[in-house]
Structures are given as C-alpha cells and as structure tokens.
Amino acid sequence: MADQDLLIRNADAQSRALPANLEAEAAFLGAVLIDNRVIEELRTPLRPDHFFEPLHARIYERIVTLIDRQAVVTPVTLKPYFDSDPALKELGGITYLARLTADGQGLLAARELAEQIYDLALLRELASVGRNLVEGALDTSQEVAPMQQIERAEAALYAVAEGATSNGDAESFGLATHKALGMIEQAINSGGHVSGTTTGLVSLNEKTGGLHNSDLIILAGRPGMGKTSLATNIAFNAADRLLRDRQDGIAEEKSVGAAVAFFSLEMSADQLATRILAEQAGISSELLRMGKISRDDFHQLSRASQRLAELPLYIDDTPALSIAALRARARRLKRRHEIGLIVVDYLQLLQGTQRAQDNRVNEISEISRGLKTLAKELEVPVIALSQLSRAVEQREDKRPQLSDLRESGSIEQDADMVWFVYREDYYVAAREPKRPVESDDAKTHDAHAAWAAEMERVYGLAELIVAKQRHGATGKVRLRFEPKVTRFSDLADDALSAHAYD
Incomplete structure (x- = not known):
C-alpha cells in the first residue's frame, strides 16, 4: 500500500x-x-x-x-x-x-x-x-x-x-488494582489465610498471609536453632502443594504452591535431599546417614523417594556463588521451570563484586540489595537465611532482635519480612546441672529435678518471631519442632491453649 x-x-x-x-x-x-x-x-x-x-x-x-x-x-x-x-x-x-x-x-x-x-x-x-x-x-x-x-x-x-521491553514504562493503577484483586480472591479461595505462596504451616500463614511475590524474607537464627530445617520444610511444603494441585487438575495460577529453587551454599544437594527424605519418611536423619535403619524403614524410605521424584524442587549446591551468578542462575530456573519461590542458604556465604569485597559491610549491603532486586525482577518471594551476631549469647533473654542481624543494617532495611527462629529447649539443655548419684545431697537432686521439669515444659517447642513485616503486624508464632526428623509443624490446639500465643 x-x-x-x-x-x-x-x-x-x-x-x-x-x-x-x-x-x-x-x-x-x-x-x-x-x-x-x-x-x-x-x-x-x-x-x-x-x-x-x-x-x-x-x-x-x-x-x-x-x-x-x-x-x-x-x-x-x-x-x-x-x-x-x-x-x-x-x-x-x-x-x-x-x-x-x-x-x-x-x-x-x-x-x-x-x-x-x-x-x-x-x-x-x-x-x-x-x-x-x-x-x-x-x-x-x-x-x-x-x-x-x-x-x-x-x-x-x-x-x-519473557517478552518484556526495556523501556521501563510505569504500570497503570488499573492493572495494579487488577493484580491486587486477584491476590485477595486467592486468599478467599484458600480459606482466608493465604494470598501468596503457602508455607505449609497454618499458624505462620495466618500471621503473614503466606509468601508474597517480590518480597525478600530474611530468616535468621543462631547456630542450632533449626533455620535451615525450617527453610527446607517451607520449600518442600510449597513444592508439594503445587504437585498435588497439578494432580488434582487445579490451574497453576490458582495454586498456593510453587516450584522452588533452593540455593544451598552450605550443604550439598544429597545432604539436603537426605533431610527431606528423613522428614517425609519419619526416620531420624542421623540414623539415616549412618545406615542404622531397619529393612522396614528402608522400604518406607523407598516409598517416600518415589513420591518425591516428581517434586518441583530444584537444588543448586554450587559453593561460593557471587550475587551476580546467583541471579543469573535464578533467571534460568525461572525461564525453564517457572520457579515461584527462591531459598538461599545462607546470605553470608554469597560473594559480592570485587570492589565491594574490600569492605564486608558494603559487600553484605550489596548482596541484600541484589536479593531484593531479584525478588522484584522475577516477581517471586525470596527467603534468605542469615546469621546472627554473638550479642544474643551475652543477654539473659536469648530471643533475637533486629539489631542482632550480623554485619549490616541494610539487611533489615531491604527485607520485607524478618523472621527469627528461637528454641528455648536448646538453651535449657545447655544448662543441665550435674547428674546426681545416690551419694549426692538433696540439693543436687532437687536442682536436677527442677531442670528436668523445665526441660519437659519447653522440649519440642519453637518460636518464630516475626520481627518485621511490611504487610501486617509483628509478633510470635508458636511451632512444634521434632529434632530427630528436623521437622517444624503447627502446634495442636491443646498445646496452643497451654502456651501464650502472641
């Protein structure tokens, strides 16, 4: 023409x-x-x-x-x-x-x-x-x-x-409102608790509404608190929910599950898989590693492994990743497997650019900003595990605070949510007095009995402290922790009634 x-x-x-x-x-x-x-x-x-x-x-x-x-x-x-x-x-x-x-x-x-x-x-x-x-x-x-x-x-x-353009045009308010209504509808359809990706823990979903796209969630705790276990549990629960919804014919955009990319900088892929297998088979991961299991346990393990074979959970155990390399790998996983959740274990093991490595605080700041940028770019929640400073151990009350986040205040600033894992039984167990023998006096027997009573009260209980949340209130979520199989779960109703719930 x-x-x-x-x-x-x-x-x-x-x-x-x-x-x-x-x-x-x-x-x-x-x-x-x-x-x-x-x-x-x-x-x-x-x-x-x-x-x-x-x-x-x-x-x-x-x-x-x-x-x-x-x-x-x-x-x-x-x-x-x-x-x-x-x-x-x-x-x-x-x-x-x-x-x-x-x-x-x-x-x-x-x-x-x-x-x-x-x-x-x-x-x-x-x-x-x-x-x-x-x-x-x-x-x-x-x-x-x-x-x-x-x-x-x-x-x-x-x-x-992704079919996107690089002109950086602003999104219209109408389109943003449409997305918001979709999230609200998802929360209603899920029973009023989850507007994002499920954590698999009802009490945590009620507190946070699930894991929201573009959010950076920092999960922190002192060594031994079980932060890797909790992250693994959440990763499994999200992937398992997506798998079950697929099998039930539910459209993926309506599912509260998600395919998960787990970047394990500390543990190898087979160690992480062993944890998940142990949790699902109900077998002690320690006995599993040592091979001290019965034939029935092994059959149970085989059945669990078959069920988990199709799980949309992808583990990258490349050590010493830079934040740039992690973001590149995450983009590929998003493109190939439509990842809906990213877990990084843990933040301090990532590396920044050569220039930022001259100053550790600047390097951690660059890493936390990079993780937040990744969450927004891919429009998925990112859970990053973090260490806490030793200042926690110097206080009488060992519950972590935001000021305990190690090496950089920018972690708190960049995060949309900050969670702390705290298990009182870990510290009570460390205070065990001398075990009494028959020749000991009554005071020694009484001291150990008092300790045993306290240990029985707190054993298996854990707190997830929501110290920061842009979308809602802060507070505590009480959970059950099974150390033998490294599994967190919701407390039963009778247990909730016996303990304060903030």
Missing part, C-alpha cells in the same frame, strides 16, 4: 535496519477493525509497544481500550480519537483507518500476523541488547567491569525472553 511506503520513507536509516513489517501491522489492524473478536483468539500476548510504527501502536492501544469497555470498534468509532493526530493527517487523515479495512486478507491469517509482529518486536529488542552490549564492551573510558556487564546483559536477555 502507498501509505505503508510513506511510513517507511519517513523512518530514518537506523530504524529501517531494524526488523519490522509495516504491511503485516496494517493488515492485522484491518482484520481487528473488521472483526473485533480477532483479539480474543490471539495466542500471542500482543501489546501496543510490539508495533514498530508509533501510529499503529496508538491505533492498537485505542482499539484494546474500547474493546475492554465492551464497545464495538470500527473506523467510524475510532475517528474522534484521531481527528487531530499529526501522523494520521500525513497519511491522508481519517480515511487511512477506512483503507485499513479495504483489504480483508488479514482475516485469513490474523494469528500468524500477530505472531510475526510479536517475533519482530523481540528481534528488535534483542538487537538493542546486542548494540548496548557491544557499546559497553568497547567503551574503556570508565572502569572496566566485565562481570557487571555480563550480569546486565543476562538480565536484559531474560527480559527479552
């Missing part, structure tokens, strides 16, 4: 070099104006910014808006919105809209035209990424940081793979 020839002549030399098909764009718009139902049947998520010609993008945007209002869109109903459009006037005015529908050939292959427009938009975005990568690599006027350039390039390529 002559109109498309004029559009091409108006494009500059650089733009002409970019892959585009203006005739396909015009034919597709004509098909939509003839039959508005074409948009409803598209397999490709076509957006206005996928059109090369700005005028076509504006026409398509107006078409989508009017269809969303349940209006019939024709050249006549579009006319008021483009009477003063300068680009349209150059093409002959409002008659251009009518000429789009003159040739109905687009109706014969509307889907194929849409897919071509989409594919060419991705190629243009890819060309932009490549151009920026080359320019950055050749520019040595500033500090040369190849790893940072690689990380930025991978992030840009991930955006292209």
Whole structure:
C-alpha cells in the first residue's frame, strides 16, 4: 500500500535496519477493525509497544481500550480519537483507518500476523541488547567491569525472553488494582489465610498471609536453632502443594504452591535431599546417614523417594556463588521451570563484586540489595537465611532482635519480612546441672529435678518471631519442632491453649 511506503520513507536509516513489517501491522489492524473478536483468539500476548510504527501502536492501544469497555470498534468509532493526530493527517487523515479495512486478507491469517509482529518486536529488542552490549564492551573510558556487564546483559536477555521491553514504562493503577484483586480472591479461595505462596504451616500463614511475590524474607537464627530445617520444610511444603494441585487438575495460577529453587551454599544437594527424605519418611536423619535403619524403614524410605521424584524442587549446591551468578542462575530456573519461590542458604556465604569485597559491610549491603532486586525482577518471594551476631549469647533473654542481624543494617532495611527462629529447649539443655548419684545431697537432686521439669515444659517447642513485616503486624508464632526428623509443624490446639500465643 502507498501509505505503508510513506511510513517507511519517513523512518530514518537506523530504524529501517531494524526488523519490522509495516504491511503485516496494517493488515492485522484491518482484520481487528473488521472483526473485533480477532483479539480474543490471539495466542500471542500482543501489546501496543510490539508495533514498530508509533501510529499503529496508538491505533492498537485505542482499539484494546474500547474493546475492554465492551464497545464495538470500527473506523467510524475510532475517528474522534484521531481527528487531530499529526501522523494520521500525513497519511491522508481519517480515511487511512477506512483503507485499513479495504483489504480483508488479514482475516485469513490474523494469528500468524500477530505472531510475526510479536517475533519482530523481540528481534528488535534483542538487537538493542546486542548494540548496548557491544557499546559497553568497547567503551574503556570508565572502569572496566566485565562481570557487571555480563550480569546486565543476562538480565536484559531474560527480559527479552519473557517478552518484556526495556523501556521501563510505569504500570497503570488499573492493572495494579487488577493484580491486587486477584491476590485477595486467592486468599478467599484458600480459606482466608493465604494470598501468596503457602508455607505449609497454618499458624505462620495466618500471621503473614503466606509468601508474597517480590518480597525478600530474611530468616535468621543462631547456630542450632533449626533455620535451615525450617527453610527446607517451607520449600518442600510449597513444592508439594503445587504437585498435588497439578494432580488434582487445579490451574497453576490458582495454586498456593510453587516450584522452588533452593540455593544451598552450605550443604550439598544429597545432604539436603537426605533431610527431606528423613522428614517425609519419619526416620531420624542421623540414623539415616549412618545406615542404622531397619529393612522396614528402608522400604518406607523407598516409598517416600518415589513420591518425591516428581517434586518441583530444584537444588543448586554450587559453593561460593557471587550475587551476580546467583541471579543469573535464578533467571534460568525461572525461564525453564517457572520457579515461584527462591531459598538461599545462607546470605553470608554469597560473594559480592570485587570492589565491594574490600569492605564486608558494603559487600553484605550489596548482596541484600541484589536479593531484593531479584525478588522484584522475577516477581517471586525470596527467603534468605542469615546469621546472627554473638550479642544474643551475652543477654539473659536469648530471643533475637533486629539489631542482632550480623554485619549490616541494610539487611533489615531491604527485607520485607524478618523472621527469627528461637528454641528455648536448646538453651535449657545447655544448662543441665550435674547428674546426681545416690551419694549426692538433696540439693543436687532437687536442682536436677527442677531442670528436668523445665526441660519437659519447653522440649519440642519453637518460636518464630516475626520481627518485621511490611504487610501486617509483628509478633510470635508458636511451632512444634521434632529434632530427630528436623521437622517444624503447627502446634495442636491443646498445646496452643497451654502456651501464650502472641
């Protein structure tokens, strides 16, 4: 068409070099104006910014808006919105809209035209990424940081793979509201507790509403408190819920489960798998590692391993990962397996950039910011385990506080939620007095009896202290901990009534 020839002549030399098909764009718009139902049947998520010609993008945007209002869109109903459009006037005015529908050939292959427009938009975005990568690599006027350039390039390529654009346009309030209503509907359908990904612990879900997309959750505790066990439990519960929902025919977007990426910088993948197997089979992980199990236990273990074979839980046990490498690996897992939850065990074992490594506080700050950025970029919750300083041990009350987060205040600042694991029985067990013998006096016997009574009161009880929560109130969640199988679970109702619940 002559109109498309004029559009091409108006494009500059650089733009002409970019892959585009203006005739396909015009034919597709004509098909939509003839039959508005074409948009409803598209397999490709076509957006206005996928059109090369700005005028076509504006026409398509107006078409989508009017269809969303349940209006019939024709050249006549579009006319008021483009009477003063300068680009349209150059093409002959409002008659251009009518000429789009003159040739109905687009109706014969509307889907194929849409897919071509989409594919060419991705190629243009890819060309932009490549151009920026080359320019950055050749520019040595500033500090040369190849790893940072690689990380930025991978992030840009991930955006292209997701069909996103790099223009950073703001999201409309209407779209944000639609997402919020979807989360509320999910919470209602789940029984009023979970608006995100489930932790598998009812009491924790009630306190937090589950794990929310784009949130960074810091799970901290002193050694021996069971923070890795809790993270493993939550990872398993989320993955297992998704697997069960898939088997029940529930759509993944309606499931409160999630595929999980577990970055284990401290333990190997087989050690982590052993923990999960022990938990699900109800066998002591210590006896399992030593091989001290019966044949019945082994059969039980085999049945558990078969059930877990299809679990959407992916373990990366690469040691000494940098924050840039972790983000790159997470993007690949998201692209390949549609990851919905990321767990990092633990934050202090990650490495920052070479420049940040000169100062440990700056390095930890960079890592925590990187994890928060990752959560927002992939739109998934990220649980990062963290160490606590030894200041906890110097206090009479061993319950952790936000000030105990080790090495950097930025961890608290970047986190959307901060959880502390605290088990009183760990400290009570360490205070065991001398075991009495028959020859000891009554005072020694009484001291040990008093200790035994206290130990019985607190044994197997754990507190999850929600010290920070952007979405709700802080407080404590009481849990049951089974040390032999390293499993956290909800307290029974009678146990709840016997203990304070904040």
